[in-house]
Amino acid sequence: MTIRTRFAPSPTGFLHIGGARTALFSWAYARKHHGQFILRIEDTDVARSTPEAVQAILDGMHWLGLDYDEGPFYQMQRMPRYREVIQQMLEQGHAYYCYASKEELEALRESQMQQGLKPRYDGRWRPEAGKQLPNAPQDVPPVIRFKNPQTGFVEWNDLVKGSIRISNEELDDLIIARADGTPTYNFCVVVDDYDMKISHVIRGDDHVNNTPRQINMLRALGAPVPKYAHLSMILGDDGQKLSKRHGAVSVMQYHEDGYLPEAVLNYLARLGWSHGDDEIFDMQQFCSWFDLDHITPSAAQFNTEKLNWLNAHYIKQADLSGLADDIAVRLEQLGIQNVSHETLTQQIALYRERTQTLQELANSLVYFYQTPEPAQDQLEKHLTDDIKPVLSNLIELLKTSEWTADAVHHVIDKIVQDNGLKFPKVAMPLRVILTGSAQSPSINEVMYILGREVVLKRLQQFF
Ligand code: GLU
DSSP states (O other): OOOEEEEOOOOSSOOBHHHHHHHHHHHHHHHHTTOEEEEEEOOOOTTTOOHHHHHHHHHHHHHHTOOOSEEEEEGGGGHHHHHHHHHHHHHTTSEEEEOOOHHHHHHHHHHHHHTTOOOOOOOTTOOOTTOOOOOOOSSOOOEEEEOOOSSSEEEEEETTTEEEEEEGGGOOOOEEEOTTSOBOHHHHHHHHHHHTTOSEEEEEGGGGGGHHHHHHHHHHTTOOOOEEEEEOOEEOTTSSBOOGGGSOOBHHHHHHHTOOHHHHHHHHHTSSBOSTTOOOOOHHHHHHHOOSTTBOSSOEEOOHHHHHHHHHHHHHHSOHHHHHHHHHHHHHHTTOOOOOHHHHHHHHHHHGGGOSSHHHHHHHHHHHHSOOOOOHHHHHHHSOTTTHHHHHHHHHHHHHSOOSHHHHHHHHHHHHHHTTOOHHHHHHHHHHHHHSSSOOSOHHHHHHHHOHHHHHHHHHTTO
16 A cells, blocks of 8 residues: 555644644655655635745745655645535435525524534435425525434544544534535545545544544545544643744744754654654654654643754754854844855854854854943953953963964963963953853854954953
């Protein structure tokens, strides 16, 4: 059997982190089995779908490197096909016209509620052998309903949740086409999964309730029923349902905030799936390990700290030149233009061990380009009267010393020794003045990259 999976987002907002995980798992399952992964845009909710949201999905998939073999297919472009299948279902007796008006249905609903019953369509227009249907009213455009089986069960072995069994008595006759002829959501999914020969439907468990209806329709069409794997939801750091409140939930927001796609993918892979204790792995490894058996049916909890830890790991490993390209763009957004690629590479090499995101990395490099303004309390603490003459001497020596990181280190070291001081006593005021912060990588390296001219200029301001 060829494995064919799909990701079928509705373009009503950005690609959020839960959607990206669904896409990742579907993609990985197809890749693992050398099958096909299909992208389908479920854009039939015209009021809520937007071209920007479609673009956000495509951008997110592209950024993560989740490549698809077929699609994107757009449901709005498949209307003739849905109409054809609706016609076929009418002809084969699997669907029927229902003329019940809104008011009638509302009255039905109310009386059911009053009797303490679950509101459901009562089948008044459902044709049955020997049943006399009312005369079709002229002024009510009909909807079309699926003739759901009335007895028995729908049962499937969910590859994440285990066996699920729903009684057909709980399912009423679903509307598959509205009065204006447009097909409804569950119906389009069924036709698409059938036409696209989907073997495994991997999706969020907010769709579990749709599955028995979809299975019944597939059966009516004589279509094979795919396997289903419903992924449990993702909770925020605080255990609440993941939402905008939790900050960056859009995939592209992670990009903006300075996460590497490798880190986000690696993180998402472990969100509800495990391979022993393995935490760090690339997508090739993931695709070879991935299976549906090791997906946990319980909700996964988002852990920003862990994502940051992974991001730090991938930043340390990343190709320096590629990082420089990214950081150059971020610096530009901070108003710093025309940076030298080579110098930037040196700066990044100095900082990437101590940073969790690319944005943080870019921010920490700003002082190389703009004279920092050290905080007054830091100056008072570190630029003390007793150290000033020592620094004056240092300035003199730096004017003529050789300019390599090592040479600068020797000069500082000599001053420290000559004055019987501890290294930080000299290094700290240098840090504060040159970088604007009391924390920096080795100060001699910083000075070397800043260059003699800038170093002297910044120091001399204070003398
Ligand atoms: N369009 C649905 C959504 O975005 C997914 C439907 C499905 O995977 O079957 O939630």
